[in-house]
Amino acid sequence: MNTKFITLDTENPDPSVLKEAGEIIKRGGLVAFPTETVYGLGGDALNPESSKKIYAAKGRPSDNPLIVHIWRLEDLPVVAREIPDIAYKLAAEYWPGPLTMIFRKSDAIPFETTGGLDTVAVRFPDNKIALGFIKEAGGFVAAPSANLSGKPSPTLSKYVKEDMDGRIEMILDGGQVGIGLESTIIDLTSEVPTILRPGFITREMLLKLLNEVDVDKTILDGNSKAAPKAPGMKYRHYAPKGDLTVIEGETSKVISYINEKTKEAVKDGKKVCVICTDETEDAFAAKIKKSVGSRADEASVGKELYRVLRECDDEDIEVIFSESFDATGFGQAIMNRLLKAAGHHVINVD
Numbered sequence: 001m002n003t004k005f006i007t008l009d010t011e012n013p014d015p016s017v018l019k020e021a022g023e024i025i026k027r028g029g030l031v032a033f034p035t036e037t038v039y040g041l042g043g044d045a046l047n048p049e050s051s052k053k054i055y056a057a058k059g060r061p062s063d064n065p066l067i068v069h070i071w072r073l074e075d076l077p078v079v080a081r082e083i084p085d086i087a088y089k090l091a092a093e094y095w096p097g098p099l100t101m102i103f104r105k106s107d108a109i110p111f112e113t114t115g116g117l118d119t120v121a122v123r124f125p126d127n128k129i130a131l132g133f134i135k136e137a138g139g140f141v142a143a144p145s146a147n148l149s150g151k152p153s154p155t156l157s158k159y160v161k162e163d164m165d166g167r168i169e170m171i172l173d174g175g176q177v178g179i180g181l182e183s184t185i186i187d188l189t190s191e192v193p194t195i196l197r198p199g200f201i202t203r204e205m206l207l208k209l210l211n212e213v214d215v216d217k218t219i220l221d222g223n224s225k226a227a228p229k230a231p232g233m234k235y236r237h238y239a240p241k242g243d244l245t246v247i248e249g250e251t252s253k254v255i256s257y258i259n260e261k262t263k264e265a266v267k268d269g270k271k272v273c274v275i276c277t278d279e280t281e282d283a284f285a286a287k288i289k290k291s292v293g294s295r296a297d298e299a300s301v302g303k304e305l306y307r308v309l310r311e312c313d314d315e316d317i318e319v320i321f322s323e324s325f326d327a328t329g330f331g332q333a334i335m336n337r338l339l340k341a342a343g344h345h346v347i348n349v350d
Helices: 015-026 048-058 073-079 085-094 128-136 157-164 251-267 298-314 330-341
Strands: 004-007 031-034 039-044 067-069 099-105 119-123 170-173 184-187 194-197 243-248 272-276 288-291 319-323 346-348
Touching: 004 157, 015 031, 015 039, 015 128, 015 170, 031 128, 031 157, 039 048, 039 128, 039 157, 073 085, 073 119, 085 099, 157 170, 243 251, 243 330, 251 272, 251 319, 272 298, 288 298, 298 330
Parallel strands: 004 170, 031 170, 067 119, 099 184, 243 319, 243 346, 272 288, 272 319
Antiparallel strands: 031 039, 099 119, 184 194
């Protein structure tokens, strides 16, 4: 398959290109597109064959639910039923934006799209290319991240091309995305609204609108054996090719431990990288160091994390050591992705 790659103006995307991309979806094809979080791999959410193609292109387990993307709020009842009032309260504040809500699915949504579940995850993204494309595609686009299953999600189109070239019909290039981590997912079918995947919209932000918000206990421990209700809950995700270990503890001890282990790995002939922050970069002895930004700017850390993991693959890094981050606020989302990338291989040096 010849994959068409087209670069678009993020503020004024070419309508003819969006229409062409939409027609591909209507014909049952696949198109990768930018959102404000990561690049998505889109197919027709109402067509079971399109969802099957998404799973095949990614090499993704078919019980891992896809998110249905819409371009206007009034279309929500087409894909969801039993929509609670709090959904509209959340939508008024955070849609369009990086928030995905889980509802009981309507009959219009095939089980192939929901991973066999009676629930559907729905998002209204905040990106002009995405919204124009979804509208032209018929209004309902199922889309996981546009990467091969298990690899770090793409925040740049070059990584979409690396994974999807020859597998899909078109890639829409919208430059580097703004947030860099997938949307927050909140389950509105449970007795208490529950965060299943942390993201830019934090529990603290949600509590300003809702009386109660639970957090799924597996977000940071990864031991759930239940069927995943949301993308990223069950399988190892976001993983680089190299062996990644997260080191947590008091800063000076973390630096000392990583420097010691780096020396041992280099002596064994391994190519090593340390994922660090601006505050600690100079303290590490590794030849290859990659800062994800300042601890004072969590948004920067979230935006750069996947890019750094992808660069480790580009440079054939065999061993990766990373600092840990405070698992509160947006930091919870950062740690969730980092721990999954490491297969929950964590060493505490306190």
